[in-house]
Amino acid sequence: MAVRTLSIDGKDIAVEAGTSIMDAAKEAAVPIPKLCHLEGLTPVGACRLCLVEIEGLNKLLPACVTEVWEGMVIHTQTPKLQEYRRMAVELIFAEGNHVCSICVANGNCELQDVAIEVGMDHSRFPYRFPDRGVDLSHPLFGIDHNRCILCTRCVRVCDEVEGAHVWDVAQRGAACYIVSGLNQPWGEVDACTSCGKCVDACPTGAIFKQGSTTGEKQADADKLEFLYTAREKHQWTR
Amino acid sequence: MDKIRFATVWLAGCSGCHMSFLDLDEFLIDLADQVEVVYSPVGCDLKHYPEAVDVCLVEGAVANEDNLELIYQVRRNTKLLISFGDCAVTANVPAMRNMLRNSAEGVLKRGYLELADANAQLPHAPGIVPELIDRVTPVHEVVPVDIFMPGCPPSADRIRATIEPLLHGQQPEMAGREMIKFG
Numbered sequence: 001m002a003v004r005t006l007s008i009d010g011k012d013i014a015v016e017a018g019t020s021i022m023d024a025a026k027e028a029a030v031p032i033p034k035l036c037h038l039e040g041l042t043p044v045g046a047c048r049l050c051l052v053e054i055e056g057l058n059k060l061l062p063a064c065v066t067e068v069w070e071g072m073v074i075h076t077q078t079p080k081l082q083e084y085r086r087m088a089v090e091l092i093f094a095e096g097n098h099v100c101s102i103c104v105a106n107g108n109c110e111l112q113d114v115a116i117e118v119g120m121d122h123s124r125f126p127y128r129f130p131d132r133g134v135d136l137s138h139p140l141f142g143i144d145h146n147r148c149i150l151c152t153r154c155v156r157v158c159d160e161v162e163g164a165h166v167w168d169v170a171q172r173g174a175a176c177y178i179v180s181g182l183n184q185p186w187g188e189v190d191a192c193t194s195c196g197k198c199v200d201a202c203p204t205g206a207i208f209k210q211g212s213t214t215g216e217k218q219a220d221a222d223k224l225e226f227l228y229t230a231r232e233k234h235q236w237t238r
Numbered sequence: 239m240d241k242i243r244f245a246t247v248w249l250a251g252c253s254g255c256h257m258s259f260l261d262l263d264e265f266l267i268d269l270a271d272q273v274e275v276v277y278s279p280v281g282c283d284l285k286h287y288p289e290a291v292d293v294c295l296v297e298g299a300v301a302n303e304d305n306l307e308l309i310y311q312v313r314r315n316t317k318l319l320i321s322f323g324d325c326a327v328t329a330n331v332p333a334m335r336n337m338l339r340n341s342a343e344g345v346l347k348r349g350y351l352e353l354a355d356a357n358a359q360l361p362h363a364p365g366i367v368p369e370l371i372d373r374v375t376p377v378h379e380v381v382p383v384d385i386f387m388p389g390c391p392p393s394a395d396r397i398r399a400t401i402e403p404l405l406h407g408q409q410p411e412m413a414g415r416e417m418i419k420f421g
Contacts, residue, residue, distance in 0.1 A: 100421025101390035
């Protein structure tokens with residue numbers, strides 16, 4: 001086994017050749033912020049949050065898709081990186097329509113967490129307010145493109161783990177969006193096994209379980225009757 | 239020493255941030271000892287924003303001509319302007335109408351014509367109802383802002399942690415989940 005020795009934020013470590021900087025940092029217990037990276041899926045370097053500085057190189061490299069080399073000296077928390085990371089998160093917020101207060105993922109969202117991590121108290125970039133759609137054609141799940149950050153975790157988990165390959169990315173640049181099947185409504189895609197892996201992999205509230213929003217809650221009068229019967233007649237029957 | 243001249247204003251928001259401000263409970267009594275409330279929808283009856291204000295909490299996004307006029311006046315007459323809550327910081331829910339073609343006409347047509355059940359007509363009351371501006375924006379896109387306090391609404395604890403240091407001439411540290419989480 002070929003070994004590479006390197007240093008991450010002053011910690012000297014030795015890892016197997018072919019290891020990514022991200023995995024090496026994990027071994028050295030150095031946290032690197034990330035959004036598009038999900039262990040077990042092929043890394044793609046889409047979100048740019050894991051950029052690191054390497055001594056002797058004048059460009060920043062994404063830790064998730066860069067393999068370590070011998071004698072590498074890596075810095076993960078320089079002022080330059082912190083500024084770029086905050087900028088990247090602000091751009092993600094400005095690009096889509098991320099309204100935390102009305103989102104199903106509020107309080108349980110990786111984008112929200114990473115905003116706190118990079119110290120984003122506001123966006124210095126003007127919001128785009130793009131016109132994006134919502135697809136609720138699937139009986140169990142929904143996708144709200146307003147909240148999508150195009151990390152492609154859903155695309156990869158469906159292809160590489162479930163093997164169904166329901167998702168893809170359509171268009172280019174700012175017009176990019178996630179499509180199901182051949183750009184069909186999700187509910188009409190036969191390949192979908194309804195396994196829900198994309199829901200679990202989504203870092204934001206873009207892919208969610210139906211019935212989880214406040215507006216969808218249904219009044220259930222039977223519950224009151226059940227409680228009443230239980231309390232007054234000591235019968236716990238439905 | 240003169241008391242700190244303190245104000246709060248309410249632009250395009252639901253007033254939830256002001257309700258959260260009232261949640262400061264007994265700290266409001268301490269605050270009242272140390273500041274003079276010179277303008278506020280919940281703490282003062284004055285109708286015109288005064289001169290020489292030291293600190294102002296601004297709730298809400300900028301969505302109409304009235305908001306625009308008031309925020310320019312606030313900036314001119316205020317030393318320290320705090321964007322108070324998600325609507326002021328990100329434009330939040332009021333800005334969701336920007337997705338309708340980024341135009342006041344677009345949102346009015348959608349709301350009053352396309353979605354009308356009966357008597358579809360555009361509202362028109364010049365001089366009474368302020369005109370909508372085309373694009374709802376966060377406060378800092380219109381005037382410079384000194385401190386950003388996100389939250390929908392910011393909790394009373396967050397509000398206190400932001401304004402208490404200011405009373406002692408110090409800057410609050412706006413960092414960490416307790417202080418800057420959106421939503």
